[in-house]
Amino acid sequence: MSDPAVIRNVRPWGGSAADVTIVGGRVGSVVAHDPSAVPSGVTVIEGRGRLLLPSFSDVHVHLDSNRLGLPFREHTGAPGVWGMMLNDRNNWRDAETSIGERAQTGLRMMIERGTTRVRSFAQVDTDCGLEKFEAVLAARQMYRDRAEVKVIAFPQAGLFLENGTAELMEEALKAGADVMGGIDPCGLDKDPVRHLDLVFGLAEKYQVPIDIHLHEPGELGHFSAALIADRTRSLGMQGNVTISHGYPLWGVSEAHTRTLIETWAELDISTATVAPGGRFQLPLADLADAGVRVGLGEDGQRDYWSPYGNADMLDRTWQLAFVNGYRSDHLIEHALAVATVGGASILDRTVPRLASVTDRPGTSVGDPAEFLLVSGDCVSAAVMDRPSDRTVIHRGRVVADQLALV
Ligand SMILES: [Zn+2]
Structure with missing residues (x-):
């Protein structure tokens, strides 16, 4: 845990200038900035009038x-x-650097840009075995003092299409995977009952939460979502299930949307988006009002799947605001709340859900000292301009400054 510190002259969520003390890795006090105060016996972090925001959570x-x-x-x-999976499979071993180095580079760049809370997938299949999983674990170990990283064992190629995948998934859980992954129970394995039985069964056996990639369209996607909800309810997994992507779920009908929001709120099923373009956007305001936890992530970055992504969650926050057509400041700030505390509330269910589109938590007394200091007239300005004048704080300690580790 960090030594006591004070962050001088910062503006929490763009409010008036304050001095923020940190004790035991948490906010001890937030008082009006006093230019004449000379703190002694504590580490001083100069805010220089910048914004104080919760650090990003890439979930x-x-x-x-x-x-x-x-x-x-x-x-x-x-x-x-x-097709994309095969492209990665055919090329990943031949990259200019090893998978271990690439995982470390990705995590380092994310920390340098303001992300200190991460939930990463690690592909497990009969081609790579546990090689990719171990690469992500090694990156986590390397930066363990700079970010908190959870790892999801992820059956990118389905669980039953290739013999041995299910056994490898269990090996990953035995080796310390934090979360059990699943993917398109109907669309990929084409056997939703068997797929979800294994996903929920292993999650129960190893006492881990679940994160399921769901790209299935229309009624099929809602069928799978309903099966996931049924199992969540009957197995008492409330608060332990996340549906990732799920974007086609939101384009079917108003009745479908209403049922989904009510069910996810009731069962505390969370959702993670990567802010994709296209027709289907999450009803972010309705989800927040209902109390559904929503987080943001960068997905694969500049990889064999997609040329997009640059390790910068501030950029991805801009994208979330952009694809939703946000112009109002309070909605752009909400995009940032999703990208920061929204994700944190998925990683740790004791973190309260965002209460509404105007909820701005994460910088008050008692909150963990996970912060990004960034220049900008206001939060919207920082999201639009994505300045490089940033300081990143993890557990009350500066871990990166000006886009470089310290
Ligand atoms: Zn993904």
């Missing part, structure tokens, strides 16, 4: 597939989940 990233920092590469993937 949907694939640290095992990024090519950040490597030469740009022509996109060669065929459309669809299977």
Whole structure:
């Protein structure tokens, strides 16, 4: 835990200038900034009038597939989940650097840009075995003092299409995976009951939460979502299930949308988005009003799946605001709340859900000292301009400054 510290002259969520003390890794006090005060016996972090924001929580990233920092590469993937998966499978071993180095580079760049809370997928299949999983674990170990990282064992190629995948998934859980992953129970394995029985069964056996990639369209997606909700309820897994992506769920009908929001609020099923373009957008305001936890992530970054992504959650926050057509300051700030505390409330269910689109938690007495200091006239300005004058604080200690580790 950190030594006592004071962050001088910062503006929490763009409010008036304050001095913020940190004790035991948490906020001890927030008082009006006093330019004449000379703190002694504590570490002083100069805010210089910058914004004080909660640090980012990236709750949907694939640290095992990024090519950040490597030469740009022509996109060669065929459309669809299977085609993209094969593109990665055919190329990942031949990258300019090892999978271990790439996972470390990705995590380092994320921390440097303001992310201190991470939930990363690690692909487990018969091609890579546990190689990618171990690469993500090693990256977590390398930066254990700078960020908190949870790892999801992820069956990117389905659980039953290739013999041995299910056994490898259990090996990953035995080796310390924090979360059990699943993917398109109907669309990929084409056997939703068997898929979800295994996902929920292993989660129960190893006492871990669940995160399921769901790209299935229309009624099929709602069918799978209903099966997931049924199991969540009957197995008492409330508060332990996340549906990732799920974007096609929101374009079916108003009645479908209403049922989904009510069910997820009742069962505390959370959702993670990567702010994709296209027709289907999450009803963020309705989800917040209902109390559904929503987090943001960067997905695969500049990898064999997609050329997008640059390790910067402030950029991804801009994207979330953009694809939702946000112009009002309070909605742009809400996008930032989702990207920070929204995700944190998925990683740790004791963190309260965002109460509404105007809820701005994370910088008050008692909150964990996970912060981003960033220049900007106001929060909207920082989201639009994405300045490089940033200081990143984890457990009350500066871990990165001006986009570089310290
Ligand atoms: Zn993903």
